[in-house]
Amino acid sequence: MTQQREGTDASQWASSSQIERDLVLTDADFTRIREQIYLRAGIVLAEHKREMVYSRLAKRLRHHGLTRFSDYLSRLERQPDAKEWEAFTNALTTNLTAFFREAHHFPLLAEHIKHKTGPVNVWCSAASTGEEPYSIAMTLLETLGxxxxxxxxxxxxxxxxxxxxxRAGVYPLEQVNKLDEVRVKRFFQKGAGRRLGLARIRPEVSELVEFLPLNLLAPQWPIKGPFDVIFCRNIMIYFDKDTQAKILKRFAPMLKPDGILFAGHSENFSYISSEFKLRGQTVYTLAPK
Known part of the structure; x- marks a missing residue:
């Protein structure tokens, strides 16, 4: 069935820019979605993300028994504090991650903390499904004993x-087995029976990690610094430059004077913020005042 434009006669064909699906997503709907996710989370959705938006939000429409994105958006906009905003935001965020992703950062983390005499505090600002913060915790255990x-x-x-x-800390064994055997044995418990094919993070690792919901655009962050290290990897790419600059400015007082900030491999903060200076490959320190 060819999709109809909202507000047109049923006999009219939808424009070629419409997505042929059972739910109605108009150009105006897509624009509203892009505006709302930018306001809520600072995420900039490109034009080519239309298919992704449809497939992810379609589940929410079907959950509510709706057939038009315009009805879903109107319902949201009438209730600015509705729980559904959380589901809307969750649906449009990307959670591509892996254990020890961008592996060159972890020896640098180990080198930075190995001579610390007191507690080490690290902020992982884009924790996703946990692989990155657990990798950080494993590095702390390996380095500090x-x-x-x-x-x-x-x-x-x-x-x-x-x-x-x-928080559950349970992962497919095929994902865990990409790590070296020593780490797998030390930091994971392999499942049996109905848990066969899964592995759980051991308590000695999970006890080091505290998971909290946080929107980097929120006026107040529910955490206290300063931190020895901040990981902010592969999230800034979803923000425009103004948003990136604002977040980096807020990061500065959250980092200790000798602290380091890790960025993602495709992110460059050098031309965005005067708060930080490049120390090495996607590694930053606070700029001198």
Whole structure:
């Protein structure tokens, strides 16, 4: 069935820009979605993300028994504090991650913390489903030994569904087995019976990590710094430059004077913020005042 434009006669064909689906997503709807996710989360959705938006939000429409995105959006906009906004935001966030992703950062983390005499505090600002903060916690344990128990990884994300998975700490064994055998044996418990094919993070790792929901655009952050290290990897790419600059400005007082900030491989903060200077490959320190 060819999709109809909202407000037109049923006999009219939808424009070629419409997506042929059972639910009606007009150009105006897509524009509203882009505006709302930018206001809520600072995420900039490109034109080519239309198919992704349809497929992810279609589940929410069907959940509510709706057939038009315009009806769904109107319902949301009438209730600015509705719980559904959380589901809307969760649906449009991306959670691509892996254990020890961008592996060159973790030896640098180890080198930075190995001579610390007191507790080490790390903020992972895009925790997703937990692989990154757990990788940080494993590095703390490998580097600090028993002293790691005094340290903390604060892991935050806007996606509450992803955080729920992260707290559970259960992953497919095929994903875990990409790590070296020593780490797998030390940091994971392999499942049996109905848990066969799964592995759970061991308590010595999970006890170091605190998961909290946090929107980087929120006026107040429910965490306290300063931190020895901040991981902000592969999230700034979803923001425009003005939003990136504002977030980096707020990061500065959250980092200790000798602290380091890790960025993603495709992110460059050098021309966005005067708060930080590049120290090495996607590694930043506070700029001199």
């Amino acid at each position: 028993p002293k790691a128990s005094q340290s903390k990884v604060v892991a935050t994300d806007i996606d509450t569904e992803a955080l729920q998975k992260a």
